[in-house]
Amino acid sequence: MRNFLEFEKPIADLEGKIEELKHLSTEGDINIAEEIGKLQTKVDRQLRAIYQKLTPWQTVQVARHPDRPHLSDILRALVTDFVPLAGDRNFAEDFAIIGGIGRFRGRSVVVIGTEKGRHTEDRLRHNFGMARPEGYRKAQRLMRLADQFGLPILTFVDTAGAYPGIGAEERGQAEAIARSIETCLQVKVPLIATIVGEGGSGGAVALASGNHVLMFENAIYSVISPEGCASILWRSAEHAKDAAEALRLTAADLLKLGVVDEIIAEPLGGAHRDPAAALKGLGEAIEAALQPYLQQTGDALKAGRRAKFIAIGDKRL
Amino acid sequence: MNWLTNSVLPKIKALVQAREVPDNLWHKCVNCGQMIFHRELEDNLNVCPHCHHHGRISAERRLELLFDDGLYKTLELAKSVADPLKFRDRKRYSERLKEAQGKTKRSDAIIVAEGLIGDRKTIVAVFDFSFMGGSMGVAVGNALVLASEAAVAAGAPLIAFPASGGARMQEGILSLMQMPRTVLAVEAVKEARLPFIVVLTDPTTGGVTASFAMIGDLHLAEPGAIIGFAGQRVIKDIIREDLPEGFQRSEYLLEHGMIDMVVERADLRDTLIRVLGLLTDRHDPQAQTALPGPTEHGGTAANPG
Ligand SMILES: [Zn+2]
Numbered sequence: 001m002r003n004f005l006e007f008e009k010p011i012a013d014l015e016g017k018i019e020e021l022k023h024l025s026t027e028g029d030i031n032i033a034e035e036i037g038k039l040q041t042k043v044d045r046q047l048r049a050i051y052q053k054l055t056p057w058q059t060v061q062v063a064r065h066p067d068r069p070h071l072s073d074i075l076r077a078l079v080t081d082f083v084p085l086a087g088d089r090n091f092a093e094d095f096a097i098i099g100g101i102g103r104f105r106g107r108s109v110v111v112i113g114t115e116k117g118r119h120t121e122d123r124l125r126h127n128f129g130m131a132r133p134e135g136y137r138k139a140q141r142l143m144r145l146a147d148q149f150g151l152p153i154l155t156f157v158d159t160a161g162a163y164p165g166i167g168a169e170e171r172g173q174a175e176a177i178a179r180s181i182e183t184c185l186q187v188k189v190p191l192i193a194t195i196v197g198e199g200g201s202g203g204a205v206a207l208a209s210g211n212h213v214l215m216f217e218n219a220i221y222s223v224i225s226p227e228g229c230a231s232i233l234w235r236s237a238e239h240a241k242d243a244a245e246a247l248r249l250t251a252a253d254l255l256k257l258g259v260v261d262e263i264i265a266e267p268l269g270g271a272h273r274d275p276a277a278a279l280k281g282l283g284e285a286i287e288a289a290l291q292p293y294l295q296q297t298g299d300a301l302k303a304g305r306r307a308k309f310i311a312i313g314d315k316r317l
Numbered sequence: 318m319n320w321l322t323n324s325v326l327p328k329i330k331a332l333v334q335a336r337e338v339p340d341n342l343w344h345k346c347v348n349c350g351q352m353i354f355h356r357e358l359e360d361n362l363n364v365c366p367h368c369h370h371h372g373r374i375s376a377e378r379r380l381e382l383l384f385d386d387g388l389y390k391t392l393e394l395a396k397s398v399a400d401p402l403k404f405r406d407r408k409r410y411s412e413r414l415k416e417a418q419g420k421t422k423r424s425d426a427i428i429v430a431e432g433l434i435g436d437r438k439t440i441v442a443v444f445d446f447s448f449m450g451g452s453m454g455v456a457v458g459n460a461l462v463l464a465s466e467a468a469v470a471a472g473a474p475l476i477a478f479p480a481s482g483g484a485r486m487q488e489g490i491l492s493l494m495q496m497p498r499t500v501l502a503v504e505a506v507k508e509a510r511l512p513f514i515v516v517l518t519d520p521t522t523g524g525v526t527a528s529f530a531m532i533g534d535l536h537l538a539e540p541g542a543i544i545g546f547a548g549q550r551v552i553k554d555i556i557r558e559d560l561p562e563g564f565q566r567s568e569y570l571l572e573h574g575m576i577d578m579v580v581e582r583a584d585l586r587d588t589l590i591r592v593l594g595l596l597t598d599r600h601d602p603q604a605q606t607a608l609p610g611p612t613e614h615g616g617t618a619a620n621p622g
Binding site for chain 2: 162164165166168169170171172173174175177178179181182184185186201202204205206209221222223224228229232233234239242243246247248249254257259306309310312313314315316317
């Protein structure tokens, strides 16, 4: 059963009809097969029409779609021999951030990413992808491990943001994020970051301060959620749609601003319609992005990251 | 007599006071409610003489208090792209920016200054909370890059005084990018082995705390300052519980290991002179600064323990 977004309703209706026809169809019923074919063409046409001009607010919905590929899917599709590593060595293990060592196309890498979880129990375990200080401290530890052994780092971001809680504040959420950013910028190995779904504020940039930042076509990356922005600047969360537009949080805008380096195209109708195709594209994009950095010295990698981030802010929309 | 003291007397007092003293000459302490004469409050660095509540002070006043003889030079900030997203909420960002510039007579929410502190050349970056809540956008990021470069060029320590609600939302993702940018900025100071000291003032939250402000060599804080990552309302909405007493205040952060010491405003300059001396003049038989009480295991400089 597919999860349809509100603006995908015409698609849901058409696909419902197709399903009905498939049930009616007896073997070799040419008329029905033909009708299904026509409907399918219509579905594709509609999808193209809708997805070609998604509004920023619709993009937010797509970026948060429950069927979008998660870190667990990325690991399954792109990483072999994955060995998850746990704990920040200070306080706890935080399942909102998953990390470990594995092979990407034969090459040893460190993988770190947020995981929202798929079903209720799973989501609770991963705290809906909202990390506590321990998650960011684990990320720092794994980045240092990568640095120690000269392994490239691949990070994947899909989070509404860092968890706002009493314990998180007491244990230094701000410091943990700041140090995670600092570690991203210090390591002398390539760091390729991908914004997969939601790139929510400090909790996202904590993992995404990399040499090369990839972003899925329908992902979002923002300083604050549209709802949060609306409730502060418009004094009503109902203006989330306006905030989504004003914030310029889409991949196309972020590419223009020089905040992301490359957009990964999604299959027709978004990554959630065909996760396998989306993951294939992701693998190819990472491979291509990684290659040039593998030739660079550690100092050059660090200097390149510095130059890239210091320059951000020169461009405007 | 009770009815009189409880209901009539305060009213009479209020009437009398309203006639006798114009509002601007008397200041009511937000913490203890005592009335303080404006001159007294100013002389006391905006600290309530009754309860020691630290009120906010202007960026200029802070610089004056900090530098030797109150003398300093401000560094000119390079012009940055104004309103890069053409952001508009209920009002245009470009208008909000102009208003803040008109009100504060400065280009953005920060001043970078250089001068002598205890006879030592020092670079200081002070946030101005009255400029759009001290929020950090590209201009503030640029200023911190400039301050760090100036510190490295002069071989001088850098002291930052954040006072900020966090990232400047009206600059969208570019405000978020000031987090890695300012981390990189102060990284250069650290790599040059120059002290980078953060004095957290009220309030310091969001993207400012989660970047350069939490990676100082030393973290000082003024008493009672709100310092944290998430806003209290956001936390309350999520956990649906009351927040603990003193949550996100300087003393609470001290207790939880996030800062080195809480220092009263009156002792700030002397404390900074002492720690800068200790970090940089590694051997100086002449140097021995007599200061109010040592900060044994944190505590406040004025009232140890
Ligand atoms: Zn008071």
